[in-house]
Amino acid sequence: MSAALTLAGPDHLDRLVTLVTACHEETGTKLSEEARRAGLAPLLEGIPHGAAYLIGPPRAPIGYIVLTFGWSVAFGGLDAIVDEIYVRPGVRKRGIASEALLALPKALAAGGLKAMHLEVDRDNEAAQKLYGRAGFKARETQIFMSRRL
Template sequence: MSAALHLAKPADLDRLTALVAAFHAEVGIEQSDEARRAGLAPLLEGIPHGAAYLLGPARAPMGYIIVTFGWSVEFGGMDGFIDELYLRPAIRKRGIASEALISLPKALAQAGVKALHLEVNRTNGSAQKLYARAGFRAREDYMLMSRRL
């Protein structure tokens, strides 16, 4: 199996929505399909704030990665944030996520992105190991804080 990344396009909305719904169900995110589609559609239509990538064959994706973009003075330019990463449960533990997490930063760096961030549940040791293998490091003195608006 290959973790080939394919930039999702508007024609992929149904496939991506189904994968996102599966991920949200798995982690307990409650959201209507209408709200989910409204959050995904602009990414597929090319807004500059983010991108969605399908993992594996474009017509039968095994998962997805969504990256959003921002600006960081500290990192010297555009940065990215992995908003969601999901692989179908049946194909996990085969190195696909690791492969994707190694190839994605290379592609983003070529596009001018200076840093890539993500958040991980403090109790999810297997995800922390996956991210560490892909070169992500915890920032000792920092903690992500959020405010819903």
């Protein structure tokens, strides 16, 4: 299996919604299909705030990564947050997520991306190992905080 990445476009919406629904069911994320579609569609239509990538063959993807873009003075410019990453359970533990997390930053660095961030549950040791293999490190002096509006 390959972690080939394809920038998702409007014609990928249904496939992506299926994958996102599976991810959300697994993680306990409560969101209606209408809200999922509303969150994904602008990314697929090219808004500058983020992008979605299919992992694997575009006609039958095995996963996805959603990035959101921002700006960081501390990192010297454009940065991205991995909002979600998902690989179907049947093809996990084959290095696909690691391969994708290594390839994507290299490709985006050529476009000016300076840093990539993600968050992980403190108790999810498997995910922490995966992200560590892909070069992500915990920022010991800072924690990611959120406020829902």
